[in-house]
Amino acid sequence: ENIFDRSRMAPKTPIKNEPIDLSKQKGCTPERNPITPVKITDRPQPDPWTPTANLKILVSAASPDMRDREKKKELFRPIENSEQSDTPDSLQYDIVDDSTVDEFEKQRPSRKQKSLGLLCQKFLARYPNYPLSTEKTTISLDEVASILGVERRRIYDIVNVLESLRLVSRVAKNQYCWHGRHNLSQTLKMLQHAGELQYGELMTSQHKEQDLDYKFGERKKAIIPESQDRPLLDFSEPDCISASANSRKDKSLRIMSQKFVMLFLVSKTKTVTLDIAAKILIEETQDTVDHSKFKSKVRRLYDIANVLTSLGLIKKVHVTEERGRKPAFKWIGPVEFPENTDELRVHSPTSDPLPETRRGACARYRTSATAKQRFTRHSSFNSAQPYVATRRKVSSEPNSPHQERKACTVNSDENCSKMINLAAVCRQKIEEDTGNKACDTEKILTSAKKSNLTLPVSLLPVSGDSDFCVNPLPQAVFPVVQADVPSFSLPIGISSQASHPSLPAASKTENGKPTLVPNQPFLCFPSSSLFMLCGGLQENNLSEPLPAAGDLGSRSAEAQAATPPTVCQKRSSQKCSSPSPPVGDEEPAAKKQTLEHSDLPLSLVVPKKPSESPKAESSPGGGCSAAVHLETNRLDLASPAAPETANKESTKPLEQEKQSQKKDPDDQPPGNEHISKENANQHFQPQYLYVQPTAGLSSFNFLFSANQASGAMSLPANQLPSLSVPCVMVPSAALASFPLVCSPSFTSPLSPVPDSSFSAAVSTNFSMSGLASTTPVFMSTSAVVTPKVSPALSADPQQPAHPALHLSPVLARSCSAVKLDSPVCMGHPVTLLKLQQPSSAPLTPKNIRPAHHEAFFNTPGSLGDPVAWKKNEGNQTRNASSVQRRLEISSTSPD
DNA sequence: CGCTCCCGCCATGCC
């Protein structure tokens, strides 16, 4: 080629193309012959050249200066070349050149100098860590590659990793935008959450190190394979990038990078060995990890690790195990991420590097800001706090959010892990459901996304605050979430695979106003969506309580419909639905117990009956999931149109259905999740996600706030015990009149607690007084515990030994009452949550056993129309439509 | 000898 070139070119002009050579030439001997050595560099030193040359070479090799020079040249060859090109200098190919070349080669040899890590450092050195927001630095791959003297391929390796952390984002072909580390903490936070969801269990469980391997291996099998690798977080070009970019198959390096980082963030020791990471990252057939695949993965991990090392996020270490010393990396980057960021972000969009303009992006996260918030929230959840909306503070809770959070982060491993587990479980359920059942949910979920849904859990932030989510996309809400989520969500089913997926989420949006309806026991808050965690009992929840209320509720809801959004959730929905029924509480409780005991699986939604479910519209097979029903119900409620039918049907005795469902539970449970539909969203602002507990798990149910986010929660089966659950939020106003809603945590004693028990179990500490004000109240319950749990509980920061939450007795009662029936009085949905705990380790499905569930809220008489409720309950008319919610919280603990 | 990981072939997907 060279020759050819030469011929073309003026005979002695050096060729521009070959920078390297030229540079060398230049440096060394300016005047040599024109002949371009061109590839000399590459060539192995062909000839011995002259003795002199050799000498020179040796000398140069010996001399550091020379080397440096050479290096520099190498680095800047391109540039030089370009410059030189002009100069006709010459090529020298003389000995000298050659010699120089040789030198280079020799010196060069060091691979180290060419290492990706070093290259990355050079790359990073070119850009400020914290660029001014105003300045937009664009990176041209070609340019950088030439400047750094490497092939573009290498730049891709670096950029892909940086992109996974959002230090850069792709803007266009060959163009990347440098963001610096402004987003790093957020990204890490997100990854941490995601990691917790996905890997939390593993890590935590393993704490002890190597267990991972085992556990991991074990689990993996069980675990659902990760859903493909979608990027956990898809930061991909937010802006509009050509779809093409996205379309490409997922960039594994990017994904791997995120996962790898997640492992660190989730790991207690902050140290991850390569082999473990590789195993974990090998999704698919984990079992049969084939060696070659494993090796390949490790190679990739080295690439990533080199970049991360350059970023100062990790460092290489070695861990010694029985088997010997293993290479590992230790996280030396930030461990905690300030919340502020989120908020900041929220407010300042600009900061957000990745504005996701794209739909896709949007979907994924509503906005980064949102996401952030969500995360935050989640964290709070984890901590067991009520999800107090960050913004709204509810206050009174003993646990301040902050504290909680801290706890989460700090202590959190446990909590987080728990949460993670929950999430995982949920996810699994969902997936299962979706997969298996696909049905209802899908229907419900209009969006195609639903498929992805599974992951509701995913990071998505919940839009708790009305602010953010105020208007949830009607449809979008859920779907969106899902969409996003999916990505996140982890495939991993954590522990309990068996678990039932539960996740129904229904979200509705209300207008955001919290309306209180007169009687309602609970309110949904305003626009803001809430997340609720409920312990879903496997069985319980539904079972007892709520009977029919749903119908009523729904109806009422409808009636009210317009105004206040009413949301009811499934189980509770039943209750909820019947707003009026203040009464029944007691009975319900009893029922519950019975029911619970009965083993019913949790079905979230009652309504399943196929025939019955009117909702059918929305939900096809009633059977699918109760959750679905719920949603549907809601939807119905919410949406004027839909309506009632569903409700009515739903009304049917849920219990029975539930039971039936429950029985199946394991299987079906998963299906439960349902997402509220889009429709619902619109009208109903509030959206909730309800998650059914999986059987295996202690059952927890979650309600997520509607709009988008569904947080994902996972419970580790085993660990669950400690989780604390947030409770319901109530609008302040409502509260005033009401009794409160609380979610107490219960211990999950096996025996279900009747109301009384309930009270006993849970004492509510809330003082109502404060509530009166408009502000919404939050009650959180704390934990859920497995019976055994106690220790766990203790562990939890928030939860003290005692049952943490105590509501005033009165409240408690009310709660209990509510739970069953009361739900929504005014049409507002009420949510109840139950938490059950499985005593045993949740992980296994086995655990699923029907737990007891206890109490929840009964509606206090004070609540709305008790009567109605009772009736409903009594009738058992629960409508499917409304969602019933209960919270049962079992826990012993804490305050 | 085994850990690292550079290097670049080649597939993929868009234009």
Next chain:
DNA sequence: GGCATGGCGGGAGCG
């Protein structure tokens, strides 16, 4: 067909 990306694994450097 060309180009941008990036998966992938051979095999070499290094300790």
